[in-house]
Amino acid sequence: MGKKVIVAMLLILSIVSGQAQTNNKDQKPGQKIEDPDNLATEYFSQIMGVALSATSNLKLYQFVYDWIGTPYRLGGVSKKGIDCSGFAFELYNKVFSTLIGNNSRNIFSMVNPINKDQLKEGDLVFFKIGSRSITHVGVYMGNNKFAHASSSKGVMISDLDESYWRRYYYKGGRLLASLRD
Structure with a gap:
């Protein structure tokens, strides 16, 4: 897959995840919702071989x-x-x-x-x-x-x-x- 397609997929996933956070009023206590910044951090960690942190x-x-x-x-x-x-x-x-x-x-x-x-x-x-x-x-x-x-x-x-x-x-x-x- 090309770099641009992967980045586009990541952005779409971030948007969908963000909408899920605002639309999910009946979320169960303790249920984890993916943070778009965490997704980007994990993505770059994997493709670049560098362990990124929250900072x-x-x-x-x-x-x-x-x-x-x-x-x-x-x-x-x-x-x-x-x-x-x-x-x-x-x-x-x-x-x-x-x-x-x-x-x-x-x-x-x-x-x-x-x-x-x-x-x-x-x-x-x-x-x-x-x-x-x-x-x-x-x-x-x-x-x-x-x-x-x-x-x-x-x-x-x-x-x-x-x-x-x-x-x-x-x-x-x-x-x-x-x-x-």
Whole structure:
């Protein structure tokens, strides 16, 4: 099934569930009614391989989901093709209403560096691939997973524990507080 069909089915299920909540006046005590946000959380957890919680940013996961499979294009900033910094830029703009730099080194200058064990959903992760300077950026999703635009596979979710990413990992970063406001 295509991504759009699955999302449409999820939205319909959410609407039907919401109507059931308002129309179900004779609900038995203790009977569980599905919460649309819980359905979305479970859905993204399953398809992205990331354990979401009740406090997870569903807008972040929806954004990543919508971009999965977008081809890589150096300097690109659209669904026709995008690079890693363009993806991070678009994500921060649309999900967090925050403008960040337009290349991985500029973006790194806008963060407080943090250790890998301190990463939280929405933090940035930086890599030095075949260089002494930062060459790649992604957005941390939780459970050691991050979303990024790979030059070989386009927008995807990868695991920081994979040997390739572990080898080139540089630092995590959290946007400076003054830029988030």
